[in-house]
Amino acid sequence: MKKKEIIIGLMVAIFLALFISPFASQWPDGLEKVAEDKGFLHKGEVEPILSSPIPDYSWPGMKNEKVATSLAGGVGTFIIFFLGYGIATLLKKH
């Protein structure tokens, strides 16, 4: 992959995370919906074992939900890219 292609690929991902994710469907996903319908959703409402810094893709303390999601998505893409690239680089060295 050329540098330009990597940048374009990343820009597409960042664009999706920043500008499209705030408008994604808010409906429960397949598993959540089944849990709701079949009456076991409450089993998942336990105290989380570790507290995540950005729970539910919502930047903490942000009033505007859409901006909070957008920011969480943007930060997530950077973390994932460096982690993915980093692991691949390490694997290549070995």
Added chain:
Amino acid sequence: MHIPDGFLAANTWVPTWLISVAGIGYSLKMTALKLKDKMVPLMGVMATFIFAAQMLNFPVLGGTSGHLIGGVLAVVLLGPYAGMIVIAVVLIVQCLIFQDGGLTTLGANVFNMAILGGGVGYLIYNPIRKLIRDNKGIIIGTAVASWSSVVIASIACAIELAISGTSPINIALPAMAFVHMFIGLGEAMITCLVVGFVLKVRPDLIY
């Protein structure tokens, strides 16, 4: 389909953790042996794209949404081992940073979406691609495998819920499989769109 903490009992989350550690460990070993140079940045870009795409829930039927899992997308471009690693990385970050999927259930989520969704997805994709050949084979293989991968992952999830005593199999399995047959259509559409685009601009990036 990210299972939260509390849905699975230890009789299920412990074994799925062990299987996933073994599966991803083996994938890391295999990837280290035959990772091509061009695949290094591609692993980063694919992980990022799949993470972003997973945030984009699309509505399906009756108040339910679905989103891309990306298992087949990853293995079509990166091969089975690097592809499974990429999905596992996405799932680990989602769990630790975004509380999407539990920590006890991370093993089951990696098993369902990376190992079954990616690895088994590849076992469905590869023979079809070889049988039909050319770009047509790649697209048909991608479509069939990506749809199947979602349905297979949902059935595995239902079995795990049943073993855990969370929901009986005769209730969880048909409900999970039914809704994911529709979510799978979205998965197949998005995956085919992206693979079709890559085939057009950089066909050499297909594994």
